[in-house]
Amino acid sequence: MSLFGRPKYSKIFIKKKDIPQGLWEKCKNCQEIIHKRQLEENLLTCPKCNFLYPISAAARIASLVDEGTFVEINGELRSSDPLKFVDSKPYSQRQESSIKSTGLNDAIITGWGTIKSIETALGVMDFSFMGGSMGSVVGEKVTRLVEFGIKREMPVVVISASGGARMQESTLSLMQMAKTSAAIGRLREKNLPYISILTNPTTGGTTASFASLGDVIIAEPKALIGFAGPRVIQQTIKQDLPDGFQKSEFLLEHGLVDMIVDRKDMRDTLHFILSFLISGRPAKKNENVGSQSAKRGSRNNGSGTVEELAMARSIN
């Protein structure tokens, strides 16, 4: 009888701590259990429901550029806490702990590399560094990236993931909006393409400056993109917000982005757009891209009008 009395299913009790940490992941969206390696190979996209997990700037860059071609520029820039800002914690402490946990000096990596052989100036924001907020450093690095693109006649691509301007640098953060937008104005005058890619989330001062100025604007699926945060809007209008409000699909519907592209298709899409836009440009004059003069000593040398006029003339 013992044969029949045996329970049909044997239960194995595993204490939580027995599972090797981080080997499996339950999808936050569809609850599917996914092997972490599979998730990583899939660019942190759930293979079942296509839910997008936050991806680090470094992993994003690796997914876009030709292997081994990325050269970082201005990586050493750091905030110096100009306001000596203290809330419940000092800004300097928040900054230190972010540097420690992310291995980054601030919320963006900038540099250049090739995307299927097209030389591209590329900036990628990292939300895990203080919510991807834009202070003096992010503003300066985006501006220098754009100036680098102008100098080297490269298209510029910036991938945003940001809560907006960094409060701890107050008006200095706010002014980065004007600074970065002005730089893009100069890039546009040179007819160099600027592609902006919006990822979850892109809000506030980042959306209201360089992120919204792309010649082509691409969004990742279901990303939150907007100026004011949904909670602020709800508190203001005291009404429920429409379904899908401020999501990529909503922005596409309202004519605010050109297309929604899956993470795994981003490299191909970028290559298509970049090659489409630059194919009509005259050949480059200064073919010294391989040299390491990327790091600029002083930040005012790139803005000389004489040099730019010369460049403009040479194009004509």
Next chain:
Amino acid sequence: MRRKDTKNKPKSIMEMGFDFEKPILELQTKIAELKEFSEANKIDMSSEIDSLEEKLKERKGEVYQNLTPWQRIQIARHPARPYTLDYISRIMDEFKELHGDRRFADDKAIVAGMAKLDGQNVMVIGHQKGRDVKERTYRRFGMPNPEGYRKALRIMKLAERFNVPIITFVDTPGAYPGVGAEERGQAEAIAVNLEEMSLLKVPVIVVVIGEGGSGGALGIGVGNRVLILEYAYYSVISPEGCAAILWKSGAEAPRAADALKLTGKDLLKLGVVDDIIPEPAGGAHNDTEAMAKTLKATLLNELKRFKSMSPEEIVTSRYEKFRNLGVYVG
């Protein structure tokens, strides 16, 4: 009897009732009572009244010199504070308002138009708040929709084509956070203004006259010169919003106001503004005429700076001004 007296007092003080104005209010009440008493009883008390009035002047000076950033914000938001149209009507000889963005609507939170300043042509653009409940709603509390920024840009481009200098008055709690605003691209409207304003070939003079509320302020704030009235403020976020996020309590707004370094003096140090325009004793709302006079003189002086500058110099110097903002190491 007393009620009758309060009617004669400066309206703004009564409306205000800010804690820091109590000593001033007390003195004013005392003076009024003394005057009334001396009149009623036909006793000459002019020496006492004079000394009290002297004291009142001193007190006003003291109180207004030692305001905390949070108190300054209350003044910047004061319901009696002069708004853009109050200045335009006092400063400009003529003003023809222009309406609409030619795409969707005419935003009432931004006014713009052609004006004559001491005979000179200027294009004036400014945030506009409302005075009473009805007008406040009509002006959307000075919080523009995307159409406001697009109207402003359209008119700035017009000024550029016909070589007319631009003056903007900044006074907004921020761009309007609404469903329609998001649907019509609030962020894009502001971003485009930032880019386009940096390329304008005519001088742009920006005056923060009240609230400099974040991107909503900057959207018409990219100027060759950025000036601020003494008790106005300019910040990346409202102190209330900042406190709610960083301190998890809106009640910490006064502390946030300190930390955000949003007063004229702080902004001058950071290079965000180029100059502070002094206000009359007790703030612009206590003497709008005097404030308008100072503002007019300042604007005329500022315009002179650009007389000998070429369009290229105007663009380059504006670019460099914003290019150099930011503090970092490495």
